[in-house]
Amino acid sequence: MSRLPRRAGAGALLLTVLSATAASGTATAADPQPSGRLAAVRAEHGQVRFVFAATGLSGGTTLDPASLRVTLDGTPVEATARAAAGAASTTALPPRTVLVVLDTSGSMAGGGLETARQAATDFARLLPADVRVGLVTFAGRPRLAVAPTTDRGAVAAALAATRAAGGTALYDAVSTGLTTLDRGHAPAGSVRHLVVLSDGKDTASRGSLDSVLSRLRAARMPVDVVAFRFAGDRTTLSRLAAASGGSVLSATDRRGLTTAFTAAAEDFDQRLDVTAPVPADLAGRQVRVEARVAAGGRVLLATGTVSLPSTVDLGWLSNLDGWAVRVVAGLVFAGLLGLGLLAVPLVGGTSERQRRLGQLELYRLSPEAAAPRQGTGSPLARATLAWIERMVTARGIQQAVETDLDRAGVALRVQEWMLLRGCGCAALAAILVVVTGSPLLGVPAGVALGWLGSRVFLAVRASRRCAAFAAGLPDLLQLVAGSLKSGFSLPQALDTVVRDGSQPVAGEVSRALAGTRLGVELEDGLESVAERMRSRDLSWTVMAIRIQRTVGGNLAEVLLTTVHTMRERAQVHRQVRALTAEGRLSAYILVALPVGIGGFLFLTRPDYMRPLVSEPMGLVMLAVAGVLVGLGSLWLSRLVKVEV
Numbered sequence: 001m002s003r004l005p006r007r008a009g010a011g012a013l014l015l016t017v018l019s020a021t022a023a024s025g026t027a028t029a030a031d032p033q034p035s036g037r038l039a040a041v042r043a044e045h046g047q048v049r050f051v052f053a054a055t056g057l058s059g060g061t062t063l064d065p066a067s068l069r070v071t072l073d074g075t076p077v078e079a080t081a082r083a084a085a086g087a088a089s090t091t092a093l094p095p096r097t098v099l100v101v102l103d104t105s106g107s108m109a110g111g112g113l114e115t116a117r118q119a120a121t122d123f124a125r126l127l128p129a130d131v132r133v134g135l136v137t138f139a140g141r142p143r144l145a146v147a148p149t150t151d152r153g154a155v156a157a158a159l160a161a162t163r164a165a166g167g168t169a170l171y172d173a174v175s176t177g178l179t180t181l182d183r184g185h186a187p188a189g190s191v192r193h194l195v196v197l198s199d200g201k202d203t204a205s206r207g208s209l210d211s212v213l214s215r216l217r218a219a220r221m222p223v224d225v226v227a228f229r230f231a232g233d234r235t236t237l238s239r240l241a242a243a244s245g246g247s248v249l250s251a252t253d254r255r256g257l258t259t260a261f262t263a264a265a266e267d268f269d270q271r272l273d274v275t276a277p278v279p280a281d282l283a284g285r286q287v288r289v290e291a292r293v294a295a296g297g298r299v300l301l302a303t304g305t306v307s308l309p310s311t312v313d314l315g316w317l318s319n320l321d322g323w324a325v326r327v328v329a330g331l332v333f334a335g336l337l338g339l340g341l342l343a344v345p346l347v348g349g350t351s352e353r354q355r356r357l358g359q360l361e362l363y364r365l366s367p368e369a370a371a372p373r374q375g376t377g378s379p380l381a382r383a384t385l386a387w388i389e390r391m392v393t394a395r396g397i398q399q400a401v402e403t404d405l406d407r408a409g410v411a412l413r414v415q416e417w418m419l420l421r422g423c424g425c426a427a428l429a430a431i432l433v434v435v436t437g438s439p440l441l442g443v444p445a446g447v448a449l450g451w452l453g454s455r456v457f458l459a460v461r462a463s464r465r466c467a468a469f470a471a472g473l474p475d476l477l478q479l480v481a482g483s484l485k486s487g488f489s490l491p492q493a494l495d496t497v498v499r500d501g502s503q504p505v506a507g508e509v510s511r512a513l514a515g516t517r518l519g520v521e522l523e524d525g526l527e528s529v530a531e532r533m534r535s536r537d538l539s540w541t542v543m544a545i546r547i548q549r550t551v552g553g554n555l556a557e558v559l560l561t562t563v564h565t566m567r568e569r570a571q572v573h574r575q576v577r578a579l580t581a582e583g584r585l586s587a588y589i590l591v592a593l594p595v596g597i598g599g600f601l602f603l604t605r606p607d608y609m610r611p612l613v614s615e616p617m618g619l620v621m622l623a624v625a626g627v628l629v630g631l632g633s634l635w636l637s638r639l640v641k642v643e644v
Helices: 007-019 111-126 151-159 170-182 210-217 233-243 255-267 317-318 322-347 352-361 379-395 399-410 414-436 439-483 488-498 505-516 522-532 535-551 555-579 581-604 615-639
Strands: 035-044 047-054 069-072 074-079 080-085 096-103 134-139 140-148 191-198 223-228 248-253 270-277 288-295 298-308
Touching: 035 210, 047 210, 047 288, 069 270, 074 223, 096 111, 096 170, 111 223, 111 255, 111 288, 134 151, 134 170, 134 615, 140 151, 140 170, 151 379, 151 555, 170 191, 170 210, 170 414, 191 233, 210 522, 223 233, 223 352, 248 615, 270 288, 317 535, 379 399, 379 505, 399 414, 399 439, 399 522, 439 505, 439 522, 439 555, 488 505, 488 522, 535 555, 555 581
Parallel strands: 035 298, 096 134, 096 191, 191 223, 223 248
Antiparallel strands: 035 047, 047 270, 069 074, 069 288, 080 270, 134 140, 288 298
């Protein structure tokens, strides 16, 4: 945990130092004994990581990362260290933020403001590099001069630019400091601290003392008030400090103020992020970690213990909790079991000859013909597929799924397709649990993506097959017209043409001809093909055939006219597609850009994007962005779509 003062903290140290020097106007800081400790010790991916924290270092003294020496159970290892610096730190310790609230009223003019500026500059410079420092100045009105940052130069420049003039808005300044730390200027989970320096009572605040005290009690943030050359009643300052658990500190001259701020800076621990490899012979043991770091002529020693993982490297699974690993294992098992059940009837099942004989047995008049012939797969596979078939039939979706599979040209039964979709959902859920590390998020998202993805796959495949059918239909009708001119009847012409025709036109027309052998009218069979393939051209052709059979006429000429119309419309459609290609490409890019960039940032900068999924306002923003992207994609699709 951070050594940042909680209730008295730096205030207690400042009060001790200043009370000992109030009479003489000078102060001598007690020499704290430097010490080191290990924090956030953990083992992962064949490495030991920890934080080396040092306290009690004198002003200007820093830890030397190059001097680091680490041993694991007495075995020296080549460790690397770097100074913890703000958000870039990999430590598990909370970040720290300090906000200095400086009085720049007219009473601070002259040497007083110069003394305060120098003391605050030294204070910021002596703090560890990972501590964020901000500055609020106040006279008649408070102003945020520098938002909390690790850039000490920015703080020094802002202090140098301060000028003394106006009244003293002390209450408003404290409120501004609280607001600054509450509105995102301090990292999430940051340990926050407020240091207020003033030389007089409030004379210009718009807010009341009671409102400030209420905010201090609610914030639970330590606030230390430094009374610099303060000669009046300090009751108000005491109430401000007491409401937050801080202290009122006194300083009468430059040396006392500088000494107090220096002592406060020394109480903040300095940190090093350390990474050390784990020797193979120590894997699976609990080892003692020793680290030595030089600082200002001293060598600081810190020790700790850590349990090292076994030699089995789980890779990405080591990032998951135990129950998350069990969820992944269960999903993988379910997916493999489903694929195995699906593969048994497909690979080791009946031959083509047996399948055809099984279909013919359905038309037998014997009593055993009432029950369909069972496959030769395992009992478990048959039972699973039968259960899925009953479930699909009970929900009334079997006919719709069969039509979709026929339209897409997928040679699977409904129950086999549903089992395959379930396996895909399980596999995607397992992958997302591994990526996100959260089964609560990965399982629902994986199931949704798997189910919708399979639906999209089927729709795309069906769309392409329907487009291929529409493209090949004019050629087939032209050949049929030629056969009709040669003296063939319509069924004979269709049968002759489809034998050497291209798919999927030949296959679909062959199904219609097969229906005629079972007593189905040719027009009805072709109409079912048109409905299944969503072909308006074939529907019009069937209508022309029906009219020709009713009123008579030259069917070959009618078909040739229909073919000519189809080809003319297809040519216009291709021209429109070429003219709208740029607009469609722009629509794809504009819709994919926010989604792609957002996904990339979630993968590469998760800390930066985390507020979008962890904060209520972020969730609202994501929802609004999703709605806007959906509306934009809908508008762009309507804009570039031209009906022909």
